[in-house]
Structures are given as C-alpha cells and as structure tokens.
Amino acid sequence: MRRIGLVLAAALALLAGAEAKAQGRLPIFDCHVHYGQNDWAPYPTAKVLELFDAAGVPRVLASSTPDDGTLMLNKAAPDRVVPILRPYRSGVTSSNWFNDPNLAQYLEGRLQAGAYKGIGEFHLFDPNSADTPQVKRVTELALERDIVLHVHSGAEPVRRLFAIEPKLKILWAHAGMSEPPEVVGSMLDKYATLWTELSFRAGDVAPGGKLDARWRTLFEKYSDRFMIGTDTYVTPRWGNYVDLVEEHRQYLMQLPRELAEKIAFRNAVRMFGGGNLAGLN
Numbered sequence: 001m002r003r004i005g006l007v008l009a010a011a012l013a014l015l016a017g018a019e020a021k022a023q024g025r026l027p028i029f030d031c032h033v034h035y036g037q038n039d040w041a042p043y044p045t046a047k048v049l050e051l052f053d054a055a056g057v058p059r060v061l062a063s064s065t066p067d068d069g070t071l072m073l074n075k076a077a078p079d080r081v082v083p084i085l086r087p088y089r090s091g092v093t094s095s096n097w098f099n100d101p102n103l104a105q106y107l108e109g110r111l112q113a114g115a116y117k118g119i120g121e122f123h124l125f126d127p128n129s130a131d132t133p134q135v136k137r138v139t140e141l142a143l144e145r146d147i148v149l150h151v152h153s154g155a156e157p158v159r160r161l162f163a164i165e166p167k168l169k170i171l172w173a174h175a176g177m178s179e180p181p182e183v184v185g186s187m188l189d190k191y192a193t194l195w196t197e198l199s200f201r202a203g204d205v206a207p208g209g210k211l212d213a214r215w216r217t218l219f220e221k222y223s224d225r226f227m228i229g230t231d232t233y234v235t236p237r238w239g240n241y242v243d244l245v246e247e248h249r250q251y252l253m254q255l256p257r258e259l260a261e262k263i264a265f266r267n268a269v270r271m272f273g274g275g276n277l278a279g280l281n
Contacts, residue, residue, distance in 0.1 A: 026252055026260055028245055029268035030060040032121065032150075032173060032199040032229025035069035043238045045076035051238065052080070055245040059265070059274050061229075063121050063150065065089065067110065074115070082272045084118035084150055085110055087138075094123035094152075103134045107141060117272050118142075120150025121173055124157035131160065139165040148195075148271065155183050162191055171271075172196040173229070181214040188222045195271065198248065198263075199229030206251035219259060224270075226263045228252075 035048065043051075052060065063086040064070040074081040085107060087097045097103065107119065119138055124130055142149050143165055151158060152173040161168055175184050175196045188194055198205060205215045219226060230237070230244040237244065252260040 025056050026249055026264040028055070028057050028228050028249065029265040029272075029274075030057050030230050030245065031171065031197040031227040031268050031272075032231045033060040033062040033073075034121075034232050035062060035064045035073050036233075036235075037066060037069065038235050039232070039238060040069065040072070042235060045072055048073065048238070049077055049080070051241045055242045056249075057245060059268070059272075061117070061150075061268070061272060063118075079274070082117050082274065083115055084120055084148070085116040086120060087122055094125075097122060098124070098129045098132050098135050100134060104137045104141075107138065111141060111145060116147065118148035118150050118171070120148075120171070121152050122150070124151060124153040124160075127156040127160050130157050130164065135161075136164060139168055142168055152177070155179055155187055158187065158191075158194065162194075167193065169193045169271075170195070171227070174198070174200045174231070175226075177201075181212070181218050185218050185221070188218075188225050195225050195227060195267070197227040197229035199231040202247035202251065206247075206254070209250060211251045211254040216255070219255060219263060223259050223262050224267055227268045227271075228264060 030052075052058070059080055059082065061082045061084060062070045062073050063084045065086055065088040067086060067089065070081070070083045070086075074083045087100065087103055087107060088094065089106070092100050092103075100106075110116070119142060129135070138149070139161060141147075148169045148171050149161065150171045150173060151161065154176055158170060158172060161170060170191070170193065172187070172194060175198055176187075177200060184196065188196070205212060228248045230241065232238055232241065249264075252264055255263070
C-alpha cells in the first residue's frame with residue numbers, strides 16, 4: 001500500500017511539472033524589495049539586476065533604508081524599478097518614525113520629484129502608533145498625490161489608517177504576516193482599496209508546496225487584490241533571491257493561468273504601471 005502511495009505521489013508530481021511546463025514560466029512583479037546600505041558592496045546594482053533576470057522578475061517595487069539604495073536601483077534600471085519612499089533613515093526606524101518631528105519635511109521634500117509611487121514600507125506594530133500627527137500627514141500626502149501606502153502591520157493598524165482616511169490605497173505587506181486567511185478575507189471584503197502582497201507567506205499559502213484550500217478560495221474571490229513579494233530586508237536574502245521567487249511561482253502554477261497571472265504581475269502592473277509583462281520570461 002505504501003509503495004502504491006509513493007508511485008501515485010510521484011505521478012502527481014510529474015503531472016504538476018508537466019502542467020507548469022505547459023503553462024510556461026510566469027513572470028513575477030516583485031512588490032517588496034529593499035536595497036539597504038549593507039547590500040551595496042556585496043550586491044552592486046548590476047548583480048541585483050542579474051538576480052532579477054535569473055529569477056524571471058522583470059519589474060520590482062523598491063524601498064530602502066536609506067532611500068539612496070532605491071534611487072541607485074532606479075537609476076540603473078528606470079523601466080524596471082518602481083520607487084516608493086520609506087520614512088526610515090539615520091536615527092529614524094520602525095520603532096519611532098511615527099513620532100519623527102521632521103517626517104513631513106523629509107517626505108514632502110522627496111515627493112516633490114514626482115518619481116515615487118507610494119510611501120513605505122513602514123511598520124505599525126501598535127495600533128496606537130497610527131494616532132499621531134505625523135501619520136495623519138502621511139495619509140494626507142498619499143491622498144494628495146494619489147499614491148499607495150505600503151504598510152507592515154496586523155489588521156488593527158490598517159483599520160486605524162482607514163478610519164483616518166477612508167479613501168486611502170493600502171498595500172498590506174505580508175498579508176498581515178501572521179493573520180489567518182479568514183482575517184485577510186474579512187479585511188479585503190471590508191476595504192475596497194486594500195491590496196496585499198504575499199512576501200513571507202509562501203509557507204502558509206502552500207504548506208509543503210501544496211496550495212492550501214482556504215488561500216485558493218481567497219485568491220479566487222479577490223483575484224484582483226493579491227500580489228507577490230520577497231522582502232530582501234537583510235543581505236543574505238539576496239543570496240536566496242531566486243529561491244524566494246520560486247516558492248511563490250510553485251503555488252501560482254497550481255492555479256488557472258489567468259488567475260495566476262493576475263497575482264504574479266497583472267495586479268501590480270495595474271497599480272504601479274509598466275505595461276504588460278505576459279510575454280516576458
């Protein structure tokens with residue numbers, strides 16, 4: 001009986017591989033890239049672009065600490081790197097940015113260039129951290145410029161942000177990181193201008209490589225609201241970049257091609273621009 005089970009598992013794996021090959025390699029729009037100062041020496045921009053090529057990633061959404069890293073990547077590949085503005089810099093971190101007295105001046109000065117498609121990624125670990133004048137100004141800037149907020153938080157801080165400005169556009173990092181699919185679904189149901197990306201969630205979405213039925217249901221119901229991310233928040237993740245992308249590609253290939261393409265790149269293109277990536281491999 002065990003031998004039959006092993007043979008059946010092997011046959012299913014071959015069929016899955018054949019289906020993936022038949023569909024072709026999905027291009028991925030990576031919606032969570034950081035290029036921090038510690039990355040610059042071991043991974044110069046040319047090497048990063050080579051990694052994007054190797055991973056089949058024709059476009060990325062990038063933010064960095066400091067912002068210079070994002071600008072370096074964008075300069076190296078302006079048609080490939082979509083910049084968003086992170087509030088973090090020397091002395092301003094995930095634990096204090098929302099109380100930074102110079103935050104508005106910093107953001108307003110840089111946003112004047114008109115190159116940034118969003119503000120973030122920023123962290124809100126405590127819902128009360130959203131209740132500051134600095135965060136209020138961030139929401140105002142997002143509305144004034146019609147740009148996205150990329151928010152790393154649980155569900156409650158996102159609710160607070162929408163309570164401040166219901167018309168915000170929010171890209172929810174990591175689908176809430178540890179929020180279960182039921183919570184993710186309820187948030188998407190309640191807020192029409194909430195999207196989410198799946199960095200750090202591949203193991204939850206597809207335990208052992210098999211797509212979880214609850215996540216499949218979410219993808220089908222909210223097909224226009226999911227995107228892919230890797231989150232290169234520390235340098236060693238660049239060494240695993242190709243594998244990080246492939247983790248997502250493997251469960252995407254278990255979906256119908258049209259749905260997989262939406263999550264892989266079409267939703268991100270619609271939000272951040274850059275044209276149709278369907279022909280790129």
